[in-house]
Amino acid sequence: xxxxxxxxxxxxxxxxxxxxxLSNAELAETVAISPATCHRxxxxxxxxxxxxxxxxxxxxxxxxxxxxxxxxxxxDRSTPESFAIFEQAIAKLKFVLDCHxxxxxxxxxxxxxxxxxxxxxxxxxxxxxxxPGVRQTRTFFVMKxxxxxxxxxx
Amino acid sequence: xxxxxxxxxxxxxxxxxxxxxLSNAELAETVAISPATCHRxxxxxxxxxxxxxxxxxxxxxxxxxxxxxxxxxxxDRSTPESFAIFEQAIAKLKFVLDCHxxxxxxxxxxxxxxxxxxxxxxxxxxxxxxxPGVRQTRTFFVMKxxxxxxxxxx
DNA sequence: GCAGACATGGAAGAAACTTCCGTATTCTGA
DNA sequence: TCAGAATACGGAAGTTTCTTCCATGTCTGC
Numbered sequence: 001x002x003x004x005x006x007x008x009x010x011x012x013x014x015x016x017x018x019x020x021x022l023s024n025a026e027l028a029e030t031v032a033i034s035p036a037t038c039h040r041x042x043x044x045x046x047x048x049x050x051x052x053x054x055x056x057x058x059x060x061x062x063x064x065x066x067x068x069x070x071x072x073x074x075x076d077r078s079t080p081e082s083f084a085i086f087e088q089a090i091a092k093l094k095f096v097l098d099c100h101x102x103x104x105x106x107x108x109x110x111x112x113x114x115x116x117x118x119x120x121x122x123x124x125x126x127x128x129x130x131x132p133g134v135r136q137t138r139t140f141f142v143m144k145x146x147x148x149x150x151x152x153x154x
Numbered sequence: 155x156x157x158x159x160x161x162x163x164x165x166x167x168x169x170x171x172x173x174x175x176l177s178n179a180e181l182a183e184t185v186a187i188s189p190a191t192c193h194r195x196x197x198x199x200x201x202x203x204x205x206x207x208x209x210x211x212x213x214x215x216x217x218x219x220x221x222x223x224x225x226x227x228x229x230d231r232s233t234p235e236s237f238a239i240f241e242q243a244i245a246k247l248k249f250v251l252d253c254h255x256x257x258x259x260x261x262x263x264x265x266x267x268x269x270x271x272x273x274x275x276x277x278x279x280x281x282x283x284x285x286p287g288v289r290q291t292r293t294f295f296v297m298k299x300x301x302x303x304x305x306x307x308x
Numbered sequence: 309g310c311a312g313a314c315a316t317g318g319a320a321g322a323a324a325c326t327t328c329c330g331t332a333t334t335c336t337g338a
Numbered sequence: 339t340c341a342g343a344a345t346a347c348g349g350a351a352g353t354t355t356c357t358t359c360c361a362t363g364t365c366t367g368c
Contacts, residue, residue, distance in 0.1 A: 003243035004195065005217075011364065013212055015193045017209055017212055018207075018209070019159050019207070020207075020208035020210045021174065021175075023354090023356090024356065025354080025355060025356085028229070033317085034316070034317045034318075035315075036317060037315075037316055039356075039357065040316090045206045049216060051212060052209050052212070053172075053173070053210075053211045054173065054175045054208060054215045055170075055172070055211055055212065055305065056167070056171045056174045057207045057209055058167055058204060058308070059203055060306060062202075063159075063167070063204070063306065064308065065306055065308055068254065068269045070263050072253065090300065090301070094307035095253075096301055097303060098301055098302055098303065098304070099300040100222065100224065100296040100300060102183035102295060102296050103295045103297055104294040104295070108300070109224050109294060111252075119207070119330075129231075138258065138259075140256035140257060140260065141256060141258070141274070142255065142256050142259040142263075143255045144255035146241045146245070146253040146254060146255060146262070147197070147250055147252055147253040147254075147295075148301065149252065150250065150251045152217065152219055152251070153219075153249060154218065154219055175323090177323090177324065179323080186348085188348045189324080189325080189326095189348090190326085190328095193327095194346085194347090230317085
């Protein structure tokens with residue numbers, strides 16, 4: 001963690017998190033500094049890695065990805081090699097939004113977006129259980145997305 | 155779903171998803187249309203809800219939110235009222251990134267970001283198990299974030 | 309108190325945004 | 339098939355914004 005953030009930096013981060021298309025001029029006015037200074041500060045936030053990226057959030061339902069599924073995965077063996085091979089394989093599956101190694105009854109938790117249940121069924125049979133070292137999976141269909149991908153509070 | 159998306163729209167969506175700060179001029183050149191047309195198309199993508207928002211992705215570790223926890227929640231009763239009350243309460247908890255009603259052994263799945271385990275312990279004791287109608291929770295500490303919040307493929 | 313490092317805002321040339329408008333293409337119904 | 343309407347397109351131009359340079363101001367450690 002290179003530099004520290006003052007109150008203005010934090011405010012800028014929060015504003016850009018809520019609206020990544022804010023112009024430098026608008027941002028500068030909102031946080032009450034000059035456009036030049038604001039521009040330099042924003043650059044620093046990117047260079048120092050405080051902002052990893054700026055992303056347009058595409059509405060899943062609009063692009064036929066309206067079905068969300070959580071999947072718990074248990075591997076055959078809990079060796080570092082098994083984990084590494086599994087992780088390498090799952091990184092190639094583009095429908096996997098999250099993949100986390102967890103402590104508890106499962107080895108991994110997956111968050112997956114597909115078009116519909118039929119779509120998931122096919123993917124589950126053809127790709128998920130075929131992943132290297134998978135002993136079993138437990139599927140949790142999401143029936144209602146109460147909160148999805150909320151902005152970070154800090 | 156109002157209008158349909160042609161090949162150019164899809165390309166624009168993918169480009170903006172990967173880099174929400176692309177200027178209209180750059181975007182126009184990449185998809186080989188005029189800046190004016192590109193501007194109008196982009197506007198339409200927003201107006202018709204294909205792009206829900208543009209967000210700066212703040213690096214969690216940089217703002218003391220480096221610890222990720224998945225939590226399964228079971229409620230006392232599975233009535234619509236119980237669900238509604240629970241959902242209303244959880245929407246106020248800002249450290250909850252995801253909250254999904256699921257089918258399976260749990261009622262809800264939560265994705266939570268905190269500073270560290272101690273932080274979570276306090277939150278768990280003071281806020282999670284105190285939520286209305288919660289019978290039990292099961293905590294899965296994330297030991298490694300293999301993939302987190304990957305961009306949507308479509 | 310001083311020297312160095314750093315942050316700030318004004319200014320200006322360059323670039324981009326946004327809108328208007330005339331033309332071209334597509335769609336629809338007869 | 340064709341005419342009329344609706345839609346989409348790109349060029350142009352005024353306005354805004356970006357980006358950089360520079361002089362001034364502020365903070366720190368010696």
